[in-house]
Amino acid sequence: MDPFDIFDTVSRLRATGRPFCLVTVVRTEAATSARAGAKAALTEAGEVIGHLGGACVTRAVREAGQAALDSGAPRVIRVKPSETVVALRDADGAEVYKSGCPSGGTVELMIEPFAMPPLICIFGASPIARAVAGHGLLAGYRVALAKGVVCAGEVRRFEGEEIAALGLGPRDTVVVASQGQRDLACLKAALDSDAGRVAMVASRKKAGVLCERLLAAGLDAGRLGRLKAPAGLDIGAVDPAEIALSILAEIVAWRRAAGACPHVDRLAVE
Numbered sequence: 001m002d003p004f005d006i007f008d009t010v011s012r013l014r015a016t017g018r019p020f021c022l023v024t025v026v027r028t029e030a031a032t033s034a035r036a037g038a039k040a041a042l043t044e045a046g047e048v049i050g051h052l053g054g055a056c057v058t059r060a061v062r063e064a065g066q067a068a069l070d071s072g073a074p075r076v077i078r079v080k081p082s083e084t085v086v087a088l089r090d091a092d093g094a095e096v097y098k099s100g101c102p103s104g105g106t107v108e109l110m111i112e113p114f115a116m117p118p119l120i121c122i123f124g125a126s127p128i129a130r131a132v133a134g135h136g137l138l139a140g141y142r143v144a145l146a147k148g149v150v151c152a153g154e155v156r157r158f159e160g161e162e163i164a165a166l167g168l169g170p171r172d173t174v175v176v177a178s179q180g181q182r183d184l185a186c187l188k189a190a191l192d193s194d195a196g197r198v199a200m201v202a203s204r205k206k207a208g209v210l211c212e213r214l215l216a217a218g219l220d221a222g223r224l225g226r227l228k229a230p231a232g233l234d235i236g237a238v239d240p241a242e243i244a245l246s247i248l249a250e251i252v253a254w255r256r257a258a259g260a261c262p263h264v265d266r267l268a269v270e
Helices: 006-016 055-071 127-138 160-166 183-192 204-216 221-226 240-257
Strands: 020-029 039-043 075-081 095-099 106-114 119-123 142-146 156-158 173-176 197-200
Touching (some): 006 020, 006 039, 006 106, 020 055, 039 055, 055 075, 055 106, 119 127, 119 160, 127 142, 127 240, 156 160, 173 183, 173 240, 197 240, 204 221
Parallel strands (some): 075 095, 119 142, 119 173, 142 156, 173 197
Antiparallel strands (some): 020 039, 020 106
């Protein structure tokens, strides 16, 4: 059997694009199974790849690791014998977890979450679509752009029916900038995805008409809550590059606010 290599594991997990945590044993005290310097990876599904110690340590790592993935911030935890725990946080700020393991030792661990940048998926071959892609790359986002659209930079290409293969999730955004080219099909694909937000370059009236048609065709009304039209913050933008900048600013606001941006007037369809 090949020896375990945490760095090979990290490389493989990074390639999937899915979030995970790197967990390192920083210090031990009277612990028999954990060793300082030991490393393991924790997947978003709760799988621990590598050895960190006994079952009590693993349970604590799973719980704290999920919290680290949710917040995106690293954290230090200590797993201590139950009889020695007097508070859920030590004086130096480390979170404390109780251990009932027979070894009776203390294990201190650093949990570092890793997640790929959010993905901006863009429908359309318009100048606005290309500009959103360019601005998104400069801001450090991953970008997926419709095939056949020329844009400088490292972007993924997709056809409309391939959007499911992108693995969109709550942190990701779909921008519909089709502007008259298969608008209904593009909007349907965007709303059928699991992206956290959908922004459409269209007037409120046009988007409302399209949504009514999708509802009549059987679209779940709950999916419309993610839609914002017209896309972008109101900064007085006129040309495609400015409009794209307003759209990216809105995406950044959504990302950093961890909720609805107070400046967003979202589309309501009766």
